Structures are given as structure tokens and as C-alpha cells.
Amino acid sequence: MPKANVPVLKKDKPRMKTSRKVIAILILLFIVLMGVLFFRSQISKISEIRFTGNAYSTDAELLKQMGIQVGSPFFGTSESTIRERLAGIPSIEKITVDKQFPGLISITIKEYRAVAYSLNKDGSFAAYLANGTEVPVKNGGIAAGKPLLTKWKKNDPNLIKLCSVLGQIPDNLTADISEIIPSPTASYPDRIKMYTSSHFEVITAISLLTEKIEDLNLVIDTQEPGTLTMLEADSYSSFGPVEDNKEPQKETTNQ
Incomplete structure (x- = not known):
């Protein structure tokens, strides 16, 4: 009788999917452990x-x-x-x-850059920044060429407006302005009065200051000290010569 062919049994292949899952879990655990150690370290x-x-x-x-x-x-x-x-x-x-x-x-x-200063009642200074913020000046750090703001109320909306306008003007054009005070009228609610180091008295408005500032400096450079009004129409008048007060000489008689 012919011999029957016995089929060859196949060997079981290793379960690759199970092995990969184990490796992935081990790697994940390692990453978590390293993460915990890292975030607990000083680095x-x-x-x-x-x-x-x-x-x-x-x-x-x-x-x-x-x-x-x-x-x-x-x-x-x-x-x-x-x-x-x-x-x-x-x-x-x-x-x-x-x-x-x-x-x-x-x-x-x-x-924001400082555009002006104010003097407090205790003798200390505060700086006004270009956005209207008021900050205390520490260690006497006052920049030269900035005006002093006097007689202004803290809640005056024109104060913030003035700081914003001053922040738009180059420092060299405001360097001669020593003091700015509010001087509102019915026609000009934002009217201000300015005094300069060169002894000018200037009347203008905050809303006009940007366009008038160059003319102001031109007058200061070419004219004698006086009163300068710069609103819709400009005008200038000199203070005139200042005479020294002299005592009248006493008459003498020869005897």
C-alpha cells in the first residue's frame, strides 16, 4: 500500500503585536518617569x-x-x-x-516718556507721562527741559489731552517752556497759559499747540520778551524795556 503523505505542521510564529505593545508601554513609562524627574529638578x-x-x-x-x-x-x-x-x-x-x-x-x-512734572505739597515731584499717567519721581530723577504743570486738577480731562499732545512734540521744541497752567474760556475750554525760560507769556489752546509750536519758537528766537497769543489769530506785544529803579540824586549846594 502506498504511504500516506503526512502534512508538515507549521511552527507557531511569535506574537509580534503583543511584543510591540509591551515595548510601547515600557517606552511610555520611561518617558513619564523622565518627565517627572525633569519637572522635579532645578533645571x-x-x-x-x-x-x-x-x-x-x-x-x-x-x-x-x-x-x-x-x-x-x-x-x-x-x-x-x-x-x-x-x-x-x-x-x-x-x-x-x-x-x-x-x-x-x-x-x-x-x-511712556515723561513730558512734564508737577510739584507735590510735600515738596516731592511727580512726572506726567505721554499717556497722562502720573508717577512719583524717585531719587530726584527730573529730566531737564520739561515744563512744570501747576493749578491742574487731577480729574481734568484736558490734563490727559495736554500730556498726549506734548508726547507728540519733539523735546527740542518744548525745551524753553517752563510752566503750563489751565486758562479755559467759553470759546476755548482747553485754553492754556505757558511761561518760557526766555520770559515770554504764551496764550494758546491744547488743540492748537501742535501746529503753533514751531511759530512759537520762531518768535522766541527773533523777538524781545513779551505776550504772545496763539489762537485762531496770532498776536504779539513786547513787554518793553525794563528800567532799573534808581533813586533820584540829591541836589548839592556850594556854601
Whole structure:
């Protein structure tokens, strides 16, 4: 009888899918473990926060506004969040944040420039910024060539308007203005009176100051001290020569 062919039994192949799942789980566990170790280590913390450009806010005030400090998680706060928080400080115009791993956060502050000053009752000075914000002057840091604002009420809307206008004018055109006081009328609610270091008295309006400022400097450079009105129509009158007060000479008689 012919022999029957016995089929060859196939060997079981290893279960590749099961092995891959085990490897994937091990890798995932390793990544999680390394992540836990990383975020618990000092390398993931803020080691330094560096501020530059801030004159009207201290580092401590900025840190409080940011809500972070050295030792906080480096990746816990984004650059955009830091900018949004610091934007709540009125004296700040622009913020640049640079996070450098590991640990350094560098923040560059651009503040609104000072356009005028005021004298407080206690003898200290305050600076008015271009956006109308009033900030205390620290360590006597008063810039030369800025006018003194006197007799202004804190809630006067024209005060903010004046600061905004002064912020648009180059410093060299306002350098001779020493004092600005409010002088409103029915026709000109924003009328002001200015005194210059060159002894001129100038009457104008905040809304006209930008267009009149160059003419003002031209008159100051070419005319004798006097009163200058610069509204819709301009006029100028000199104070005239100042005579020294002299005592009359006594007559003498020869005896």
C-alpha cells in the first residue's frame, strides 16, 4: 500500500503585536518617569528674571504683577501671558519677553516718556507721562527741559489731552517752556497759559499747540520778551524795556 503523505505542521510564529505593545508601554513609562524627574529638578525652574528699561516701576512691583518668581516652573507661564500681565501697569508702553532655557527670563520694558512734572505739597515731584499717567519721581530723577504743570486738577480731562499732545512734540521744541497752567474760556475750554525760560507769556489752546509750536519758537528766537497769543489769530506785544529803579540824586549846594 502506498504511504500516506503526512502534512508538515507549521511552527507557531511569535506574537509580534503583543511584543510591540509591551515595548510601547515600557517606552511610555520611561518617558513619564523622565518627565517627572525633569519637572522635579532645578533645571526646570526659573533661575533668573532680568528686567531692563524700567524707571517708574521697581523689579519687586513687576514681579508681583507677573505673579511668578525665581523657583517657579520655567514652562508654567508663557511669554504672551507675561506681556498681558505687565500691560496692566499704566506706565508701560511696550514689553518684550525672551525666555532662554534653562531658567532665564529676560524682560525689556519700554515706558511712556515723561513730558512734564508737577510739584507735590510735600515738596516731592511727580512726572506726567505721554499717556497722562502720573508717577512719583524717585531719587530726584527730573529730566531737564520739561515744563512744570501747576493749578491742574487731577480729574481734568484736558490734563490727559495736554500730556498726549506734548508726547507728540519733539523735546527740542518744548525745551524753553517752563510752566503750563489751565486758562479755559467759553470759546476755548482747553485754553492754556505757558511761561518760557526766555520770559515770554504764551496764550494758546491744547488743540492748537501742535501746529503753533514751531511759530512759537520762531518768535522766541527773533523777538524781545513779551505776550504772545496763539489762537485762531496770532498776536504779539513786547513787554518793553525794563528800567532799573534808581533813586533820584540829591541836589548839592556850594556854601
